[in-house]
Amino acid sequence: MPLDPRDRGLAYGDGVFETVRVTASGKSPLWARHRARLYGGLQTLGIAQPSESTLQAALDAGVAALGGEPGVVKLTVTRGVGGRGYLPPQSAQPTVLWQTSTLPEWSERQRREGLALGLCQTPLYPDPLAGYKHLNRLAQVMARREVAQQGWDEGLLLSTRRQPLEATSMNLFARFADHWWMPDLAAAGAGVEGVMQGHLRDTLRHGGEKVVCDLRPLSQLRTAEGLFLCNSVVGVLAVRKLAQWHWPVLASVRELQQSTETFLAGSLKG
């Protein structure tokens, strides 16, 4: 599927994407959440929405291409071709693309002992399309380069007020004495509302746990009992270290990691 070089996805990042984990039996347990976020982004951008069957067909094509291997299907929807400069055309035909990749490689040790994080230097600025997974991702590319250059496992991005927001490609949770905490990205007007973050928030609350969503200063993380990161592809990974601070891998995080992995791999192991 070659792309028209005049596509507005290339020209301006005028579109959204989702990376969907697929089980060996071709299931994608978080698909409904991915689809909802994708449609939300398209609506906010005023991009014509492909039908659910069009999206499903693209996902199915990706799943077929994986050929029974667990993996990732990435779906991209752009506004399509046209318009004069930044102004979108009155009616454009959205472009729907799919591509596949293998599961990312996190080592056994990283999965068991947790990740060592650094603090990314550049803040995560507010974003008129915050929450959505749009194609303007240079902040993440820059931050991910910093992670690689510094030799960290991942990098934590702070708001301009130095509040923890998220990692370059994962969302953050922390365990405090009597509650779980996640950053309020909507209040910050920055970051990506992860589908795994939403799934875990709902699962924890459904299980009777208290999950608080607000913005906190970086210093407050030090008083957390434990931290973890999550996304829809790898699931849950504990954080063992951020700059000079250390945390143990909590039993509760290990349990969450295991149940999430089971969920993502499909209840019948592939």
Added chain:
Amino acid sequence: MPLDPRDRGLAYGDGVFETVRVTASGKSPLWARHRARLYGGLQTLGIAQPSESTLQAALDAGVAALGGEPGVVKLTVTRGVGGRGYLPPQSAQPTVLWQTSTLPEWSERQRREGLALGLCQTPLYPDPLAGYKHLNRLAQVMARREVAQQGWDEGLLLSTRRQPLEATSMNLFARFADHWWMPDLAAAGAGVEGVMQGHLRDTLRHGGEKVVCDLRPLSQLRTAEGLFLCNSVVGVLAVRKLAQWHWPVLASVRELQQSTETFLAGSLKG
């Protein structure tokens, strides 16, 4: 030239572009400034730099495609294909694309009487790659949609502190009693350093004019004698109106508009 859909230009907006005005005789008077900004953006992004002859060949191909008509050649350089997620590959082959378009249509009335501007609602947030013309342009797409919906000629984008920064695709100048003024985009950490803005700043200073570059509150624009917008494709257009404020088209702006048009059209008229 179809594009590989895995190109990082599409995936993340991982690249830069320039829109170069070309005269009927195939000249591009601002090419050196375009090229310098393009290389600056690539360097900041850590993208391998195509040689000057590669860029020149892309520009020449566009000029040839224009076939002796004045027009615009758009050059896009992306990091190319590869990498795992946001992390760029160790060595990628940058993608170099060109495409052509006709000159934008501003009416005789708009050119003579100036533009009616509105104030865009969403602020222009700081940007880790401020100054460069990178492919993350959703803020401009959103703002340009607002301009169209409101029926304005252009829209002024303010900083989060409500300081005027730039229009959606043009830079701002204002005339005060004893000096010209342009917003200090570097200090704001936001916006695009326009090549025409740089050309005019240097030209004015070379002619003995005082050009001040700093950040000012929106209210200060009201005390300006006149305003104009500029970019490398259309040149100079006066501003006659911003929200409820009006300005005359200054003789000095009309002169600048004329000399810029002559400069952009090439000294030998096509």
